[in-house]
Amino acid sequence: MEQILANGVYLGAQYAMIALGLTLIFALMNVLNFAHGQMYVLGGFVTYTFYGQLGFPFVSGLVMSCVTLFILGALIERFLFAPVIKRSSREESTMLLAAGLAFFFDAVILLVFGEKQRGVPKIVNGVFNWDFRLIMPYDRILICVLAILSIASFILFMQYSKTGRALRALAQDRTAAQLMGVNVDRYSMIGFALGAMLAGLVGGLLVTITGVNLGMGGPTSIKAFMMVMIGGAGVISGAIWGGIILGFMEAFGLAYLAQYGDITYLLIFVSLMIFLAIRPQGLMGKPWG
Amino acid sequence: MKRRSILKSAAAAVALSAMAAGSAWAENPTLKIGFVGVTSGPAAAWGISNQRSMEARAAWINETGGYTIGDTTYDIEIVSFDDQKDPKRAIAGMEKMAQEGIHYVVGPNVDDGAAAVRPVAEANGIMYFPYAFPKELYTAPASNAVLGMVANYQSGPAIYKHLMENEGVKTVAFIAANESDPLSQRDGGVAAAEALGLEVVSSNVTYQVDTTDFTPVLTPVLRTQPDLLVLSGVSPANAPQLIRSARELGYQGLISTETAQDAQVLQEGAGDLANGFISVGGASTPELASDAMREFVQRYTDMFGEYNDESNTKVYALEYILETLKADPAGIDNVDVFKATMDTFEAPNPYMVGDAKLRYVGDSSFGQKRQVAVPLVVNVFQDGTFETLFVAEVD
Structure with missing residues (x-):
């Protein structure tokens, strides 16, 4: 049981971080960013290049992932999403744009980084072993702690900084925020860039554990959408709860259902369908959006 | 006037060089060989090693004057299609090959893709060399698939x-x-x-x-x-x-x-923890490799930056196709001739030392010769490279 709980905490923390960026972008701009998984992969490859290939310290690789994805996110919002949102009131326009971006990133990643699975040296060696009841490599523990610290920092940033307050105002009511003097265009760009940066950060963190490859983007996006649906679209706390719930469901399912074959995700999807039929707005979302 | 002459001379030079280039291109007719397999996603390394092996070998052949089959010397062109490990895409890929008049295709890389393309291949007279293991593909009444590796x-x-x-x-x-x-x-x-x-x-x-x-x-x-x-x-x-x-x-x-696995991927992803890991390797070892195999590895590495051990196996499919066509050139447009040639085909194996032969096997597994003969090399991973654990022969 100790092992299952530990696996659940670890999976939940990383999933919550993946979902945070997606839900932030949705909250601010009503954009379903299908390219979120590809941004995560890109973040992983940037850390791989700086830490794994060029030999810089891991932290600098992580910083480069954040900076690269922040700049990329800002450019994407400024030159792609903002013009589309201004010219088209149809929501599918941004969805199609996001899907196109996902394919574009896949092609760019293939060209620049190749098709192979890539990995980096372990950042910490050794395994914590409590009498074979709980086994957890130290690098997983470190990544889990860093993920939890990142989530806490993000919440504090959103709660107490001027930018965070402006972003929250924008998420609550775009028109009202504009009337109160919030520079909507500027903060939309910052919000999108922050969402992309979070994807880059978690990609950089997890490349030390899972490695990274071209094919990880799509499945990562699907999981992120699942978490956001569980927690409630556009709600920060919802994304965190969604990640934790999915992490624990996966950990318990794989431990207790493995003998019956690969039915864990089948049951998770069935549960999700039933849950959404009863509460379509998710755990923390409001029915009116 | 002088300017006009210069322009005329330049135009004539361009026209002449274009004609010269055209005649150079026209020197050898092109023989197209297809590849339908996975070159993106988590299993991409399997298909990429196929595609790159074929492209490296084709470039080598073309650079040295082409490949003579009967009285004609051909340049080899590789037509590739990424099926993304999706059977529907594999069918689309095989249909594309049929539309291009291609009769010899390497791939697909996985079971469901190889099974899905069978009706298209059989209806359009295409021989294909899958890297997939279902016995139905190679057992009568099926006859168009040839297993490209050891199952x-x-x-x-x-x-x-x-x-x-x-x-x-x-x-x-x-x-x-x-x-x-x-x-x-x-x-x-x-x-x-x-x-x-x-x-x-x-x-x-x-x-x-x-x-x-x-x-x-x-x-x-x-x-x-x-x-x-x-x-x-x-x-x-x-x-x-x-x-x-x-x-x-x-x-x-x-x-x-x-x-088959990739040593660099194992080293990056698992490091020393992968030491002792046993896998089926490419069909060559330093002891087995001929000068031709070493040159192929060098050319592949120069062309693509890094080598994949699995290409020691993947290099064979194109060689088998070309050598079998050479044995009976009528097979170029008629796969029935190709099939008949397979039963008795034998040619020197350029990638192995000694008197090793290229020949089709599979009688004991499939009841007919529908598998290329390549050595079974079992490797063990040690400190970033594969070491040969043992070598065996199939059939």
Whole structure:
């Protein structure tokens, strides 16, 4: 049981971080960013290049992932999403744009980084072993702690900084925020860039554990959408709860259902369908959006 | 006036050089050979090594004047299609080959893709060389598919037997991704292990193809404490993560697979934890490799930046196609002639030292010659490179 709980905490923390960026972008701009998984992969490859290939310290690789994805996110919002949102009131326009971006990133990643699975040296060696009841490599523990610290920092940033307050105002009511003097265009760009940066950060963190490859983007996006649906679209706390719930469901399912074959995700999807039929707005979302 | 003359001279020079270039291009007719396989996603390394092997070999042939079949010397053109490991895309790829008039195709790389393209290949007179193991593809009445490598039901028993005799293995556990290739390889592996007298302690644990964290998946398998953990049909992307998780969970037994792997990917993903990992390697070792194989490796590396050990096997399919066509040039447009030639075909193997031959095998597994003869090389990973554990022959 100790092992299952530990696996659940670890999976939940990383999933919550993946979902945070997606839900932030949705909250601010009503954009379903299908390219979120590809941004995560890109973040992983940037850390791989700086830490794994060029030999810089891991932290600098992580910083480069954040900076690269922040700049990329800002450019994407400024030159792609903002013009589309201004010219088209149809929501599918941004969805199609996001899907196109996902394919574009896949092609760019293939060209620049190749098709192979890539990995980096372990950042910490050794395994914590409590009498074979709980086994957890130290690098997983470190990544889990860093993920939890990142989530806490993000919440504090959103709660107490001027930018965070402006972003929250924008998420609550775009028109009202504009009337109160919030520079909507500027903060939309910052919000999108922050969402992309979070994807880059978690990609950089997890490349030390899972490695990274071209094919990880799509499945990562699907999981992120699942978490956001569980927690409630556009709600920060919802994304965190969604990640934790999915992490624990996966950990318990794989431990207790493995003998019956690969039915864990089948049951998770069935549960999700039933849950959404009863509460379509998710755990923390409001029915009116 | 002077300016006009210069312009005229320039125009004439351009026209002449264009004609010269045109005549150079027209020197050799082109023989198109197709490739339909996976070159993106987690299993991309399998298809990319195919495509790059074919492109490197074709470039080599073209650079040295072309390939003579009968009275004609051809330049070789490789037409590639990424099926993304999706059977529907594989069918589309094979249809594209048919539309281009191609009769010889390498791939697909996986079971469901290879099975899906069979009707298209048979209806359009296409011989194809899959890297997939279902026996129905190679057993009569099927006759258009030729297995391009050693199958898991041929390599698995050889590996298990070796480990039973040399490492005292008595119990074995299998884990596979939840998709057709790995599951069928797992079932084949379980049957082979039981036939050899091994005790199978776990075989029903599977994982999603897109799993990135294998610790929860492996925990119940490793509780059974097997002497040997078999990663059935594991993709190069998943192998290092599985090995790493197993070792970090304290597993100290042997780990093996019947699929080919990539040394660099293993080193990056699992480092020293991958030491001792047993896999089927490319069909060559330093002792077996001829000068031609060494030149191929060099050309491939120069062309693409890095080599993939699996290409030691993947280089053969194109060679078999061309050599068989050379044996009877009528096969270029008629696969029935090609099939008839296969029964008696034999040619020197340029990639192996000694008097090794290119020939078709498969009588014992399929009842007809529908497999290329390549050596079965079983490797063990050690400190970033593969070392040869043993070499065997199929059929």
